[in-house]
Amino acid sequence: MKNSRHTKNPYYRSLTRKMISIIIIVSFTPLVLIGSIILSQFDKSYHVKTYAHLEALVQQHKQNIDTFLNEKLSDIKFFATNFGFEKLSDKFFLQQLLFRLQQEYGSVFVDLGLVNEDGLLITYAGPFKLEEAKYSEAEWFKKAIKKHYFISDVFLGLRGLPHFIITVKQYYEKKQYILRATIDFVAFNNLVENVRIGETGFAFILNRKGEFQTNLPLNIIPDKGLYMAFIKKAEQERTRKGVQIVENHNGFGKKRIYVADFLKNGEWLLVFQQDTAEVFAELHRAVYIAVFIILIGGLGIIIMAFFQSRRMVGRIAEADKEKEMMNQQVIETGKLASIGELASGIAHEINNPVAIMVEEAGWIQDLLEEEEFQKSDNLNEFEMATKQIQAQGQRCKEITHKLLSFARKTDARVSDVQINDMVNELVELSSQRAKYGNATIKTNLQKDLPLIKISESEMQQVFFNLINNAIDAINRKDGIIDISTQLQDNNIIITVADNGSGIPRDNLARIFDPFFTTKPVGKGTGLGLSICYGIIKKLGGEIDVKSVLDMGTVFTIRIPVFANK
């Protein structure tokens, strides 16, 4: 009920909304800012680190391959320069050399051959039947014969198997000849094929025409255009050194990272490629975790903001309500105080004229006692009239006295009072009056109540008012007035209950208002309960009423025990 009230009010609704948005903005902004800054820094440094790693990887393999080629070349060079044409043209000797090489390197060297300047294979040691083969038209021979040494691209040649050859040119009797060694493609290929990282990372070698010098893994479609772009770019910049790194989308929407470097004096291009998703898997995982945390945190913030704001606004609404009630009370108290002042002013002034009237009536009475008036027919009427004047004067006095009590002009000095003693005393005093009103007063008092610091005369007034009202309310033969006291959490609770006529619902809210009375004219001033209310409030206590028509009324008074300490 408390919630529904403040959620319905547009003021509290907009307050709730404002609080929610402020909490969310204030909490989210740093979270998102810090998150994105850290992520972007992490992304940057991770890229730098990864690039450096890939660069090193490619450079290392480039070196490995270059070393491999140079090593093989220097072996052949060594044979060519040391043994000379005569020895090398001996087939048996050549076979021995091949045997030694194979002992040293395994199956890397497939065969050795000696080719004269006409391209004719003079001597051959190896598994194929190539004797007397003519290479004069072969692509490699044309190049090899022009250079001191030469390493070819991979080709099929006469044997129909992929291989490449290393040649060294020498002179014998002013004629050129070439010592040529065939390198097993599989052995060379392993050098590159072993460069495998993760699922998608692999390396391969291209020549400058874009022809593959090594095998590609199965199910890989090469991005030839891109490789050619590398080569072209390198040519444009006239550099054949240095690692190039490119991230690019291939034709299938996948982003890949390409790392390339030239080897074999710029003739071949070593390319390493890997899917970006895999390269940066760690980074992406970190991003996902961060985003997940931000989302969960954000959700938490939103939920917290929602509930916290609602709770806060609930409290504010409650505080506002309390403030409103306090204001009401202040107004009520102010009303009572001003009425009190007015009352005391009236009381001061009214008794003098009333006293004069009463005395004048008394004087008339005195005069009526004289003989001449005794014979008057209307003597009786005169006497009745003067008595009435005196009675009404007395009534005025009572009213002003009550007004003065209301203005708290009675003895307000506090002393330690035992409520039970006071109740007993007052019950005794009221019992006669109660008897005439067909009522019995019963008490139900808790023993050993603590003393409370109150004004005895004020408290008496409260009890008198309540007891008198109860007696007046009783309209049956078996009227019972029940007075009880009890101690409850440092409060003394006093109830005065009667089984009288009860108070109509409409009047209940007004019974503590000054001058409100339902008693016949002349019977009540309408100040009794108002005075009670003022006195109990002054003590920091409360007075409350519950009533059911024709069943009875219960007045409950709560007085704090330590209120005045």
Place this chain on the structure above:
Amino acid sequence: MALANLLLVDDEVPFVETMIKRLTKRDLNVVAAFSGHEALEQLEKHRNIEVVILDVKMPVMDGIETLYEIKKKHPLTEVIMLTGHATIETGIEGMKLGAFDYLMKPCDIEVLISKVEEAAAKKRKHDEKIIEARMKEIISRRV
């Protein structure tokens, strides 16, 4: 002989006038004053006044001030305070200053008279004791 010699002090003239008539009819010897100053003058003039009925609320010099002056100059005269508003504070203040009692307006004439009689009796007893003491002094001097 009158029941008592009385000074009635009140600024309400009709009240005083009526009271004088009623009290005189009841065998009291009453003198009136309408202010505190007048009361003191009357006391100087009529040395036989035994009891003063004094209204608390009067202009210029109020009842309490007047009481103070009366008690200073005529300590043996009994004073009954009459108030429009019977508060314990004024009552106690009056009693402290030596008032015999206090009554609230309007009061029953019979109650007022009985209070006056009590006060007068006290005053006479007091006077008697003083006379006795003086007599003793004189007698002892003679002896």
